[in-house]
Amino acid sequence: MLSQIARLSATAGPSEFSQVLDRGISALEKEQKHGAIAGGTVTGGLVEIHDYDNLAIISDLHGDSKTLFRILDEINHERFLSSARNKMVFLGDYVDRGSDSIGVLYAICHLKHAHPDSVVLMRGNHEAPSEFPFPSHDLPYSMEDRFGAGAKAIYGRALALFQLLTLATVVQGRLLLVHGGLPTDALGDWRQAIATAQKRHLQNRMMEELLWNDPRPLEDEDWEPSWRGIGRYFGSAVTKRWLAATDTKVAVRGHEPCHGYRVDHHGMMLTIFSCREAYPNFGAAYIIAGKHDLDSVNDADGLAKFVKKLL
Numbered sequence: 408m409l410s411q412i413a414r415l416s417a418t419a420g421p422s423e424f425s426q427v428l429d430r431g432i433s434a435l436e437k438e439q440k441h442g443a444i445a446g447g448t449v450t451g452g453l454v455e456i457h458d459y460d461n462l463a464i465i466s467d468l469h470g471d472s473k474t475l476f477r478i479l480d481e482i483n484h485e486r487f488l489s490s491a492r493n494k495m496v497f498l499g500d501y502v503d504r505g506s507d508s509i510g511v512l513y514a515i516c517h518l519k520h521a522h523p524d525s526v527v528l529m530r531g532n533h534e535a536p537s538e539f540p541f542p543s544h545d546l547p548y549s550m551e552d553r554f555g556a557g558a559k560a561i562y563g564r565a566l567a568l569f570q571l572l573t574l575a576t577v578v579q580g581r582l583l584l585v586h587g588g589l590p591t592d593a594l595g596d597w598r599q600a601i602a603t604a605q606k607r608h609l610q611n612r613m614m615e616e617l618l619w620n621d622p623r624p625l626e627d628e629d630w631e632p633s634w635r636g637i638g639r640y641f642g643s644a645v646t647k648r649w650l651a652a653t654d655t656k657v658a659v660r661g662h663e664p665c666h667g668y669r670v671d672h673h674g675m676m677l678t679i680f681s682c683r684e685a686y687p688n689f690g691a692a693y694i695i696a697g698k699h700d701l702d703s704v705n706d707a708d709g710l711a712k713f714v715k716k717l718l
């Protein structure tokens with residue numbers, strides 16, 4: 408059965424879609440102002456979750472609303488999100504490549520507005536500031552296609568939404584969540600660095616590396632240039648430093664298609680990917696686990712037990 412959000416998103420016209428975007432924006436502005444969601448803190452681009460019952464992690468969607476709606480269905484999202492003690496974290500890359508970026512944007516804004524304390528929306532490199540190069544940013548064209556003359560204003564609202572998205576999420580004592588990877592520059596005050604990365608993205612590399620980096624099996628150096636032409640490939644020493652600084656056990660990220668999930672950096676890093684429309688040769692998966700289960704997770708292989716692959 409098609410969920411209610413699926414039906415609403417498929418029929419939304421320009422004014423209804425703008426309204427949903429604006430509701431997502433105001434929910435994000437509110438939590439920035441309060442500096443908090445239930446059981447956690449919000450400091451600029453950083454969300455820290457201290458107190459929760461269950462955690463779901465959904466990774467790159469790339470306009471694949473069909474897979475998103477299947478995942479939401481499997482999680483029984485209405486029930487899951489009705490408790491502010493349950494957290495659903497999205498790792499970013501909502502748009503581009505798939506056929507329904509608009510449906511995915513509609514869904515995440517709708518969910519954030521309806522359940523502001525339960526939903527964390529992170530930023531992917533496809534939601535980066537416009538100063539960064541987009542290799543394949545087709546969102547403006549899909550908007551023009553669907554909304555005609557109103558598309559330009561709506562795209563402007565989407566860019567305003569992107570600026571408010573979270574850059575890193577720490578699940579206390581356990582997980583460090585980012586979209587791309589871990590920054591390679593010397594780690595000073597990491598909270599401050601992430602919190603201000605949006606404001607300072609033209610002055611330092613923090614935002615670029617969080618959104619674009621990829622883990623690689625480098626043992627003799629911290630990083631090497633990325634084939635993406637932006638961001639860096641980083642080695643396990645970088646991951647080890649970040650886990651120690653943030654007092655977490657596993658780093659979780661998306662950004663690269665894989666067969667459900669992939670483990671790197673001697674079990675310190677888990678990659679997860681949640682769409683398949685634009686990547687038919689890979690698998691889609693998500694994570695769902697109770698706090699009790701997560702409290703006993705000490706590495707990526709332990710976390711992988713809670714990866715659910717879509718059949």
Ligand SMILES: [Mn+2]
Pocket residue numbers: 467500531532533586587618661662663
């Ligand atoms: Mn990405």
